[in-house]
Amino acid sequence: MTSFPSAARKAGDPRVTVDNRILALRESVARFCPYGFRATWHHVLVNARVPRQLTDDPDSLCRAAAELVEARQVWMTYRDAFADRRRREKALGRRDPVFADRWYSWGNRLAYCPNPTVHPRERLVVVVQRVMEAYLSGRDVSVSCPACGSTRPDATPCPRCGVDTQWLSGRPVTVYRWRRIWQAV
Ligand SMILES: [Zn+2]
Numbered sequence: 001m002t003s004f005p006s007a008a009r010k011a012g013d014p015r016v017t018v019d020n021r022i023l024a025l026r027e028s029v030a031r032f033c034p035y036g037f038r039a040t041w042h043h044v045l046v047n048a049r050v051p052r053q054l055t056d057d058p059d060s061l062c063r064a065a066a067e068l069v070e071a072r073q074v075w076m077t078y079r080d081a082f083a084d085r086r087r088r089e090k091a092l093g094r095r096d097p098v099f100a101d102r103w104y105s106w107g108n109r110l111a112y113c114p115n116p117t118v119h120p121r122e123r124l125v126v127v128v129q130r131v132m133e134a135y136l137s138g139r140d141v142s143v144s145c146p147a148c149g150s151t152r153p154d155a156t157p158c159p160r161c162g163v164d165t166q167w168l169s170g171r172p173v174t175v176y177r178w179r180r181i182w183q184a185v
Helices: 004-011 018-031 037-047 059-091 099-106 124-137 173-184
Strands: none
Touching: 004 018, 004 059, 018 037, 018 059, 037 059, 037 124, 059 099, 059 124, 099 124
């Protein structure tokens, strides 16, 4: 398995064939996908204007990889700061993270977009920064979208930007669905 840094480096390397570079870009997205894999993949292809025929614009792969690298760097800074804080809190006897810290258990999927073509369109780093600030502020992100700030009905993807935070709100949606599937068998 390739690490994110080496996959992203390969995706942006003009000495590598475009076929291998697009595969490396896919690997990079698999390792860092704030909207989930499919929506993040769609986001980087659209934002970097990656053409259907890769040889028409090989530099687009550099732009796509650079957007991912930049956003991941910011996310890692937040993640590391959070890990440090949790270590200090545990040392002081606070074992359970508070509600506002739930984003951490999502791994690198910070702002899940169930529809792969409906996601924020700004540069990824801007969105990552905004959602992280929203999570760390402790505000209720099931009412006010952490990515665009619009208010929306509870437990639905944001109609403006497509981000869905219902898992973050603590509702056991997956468990509920799984229970129904299980009982139907
Ligand atoms: Zn939104």
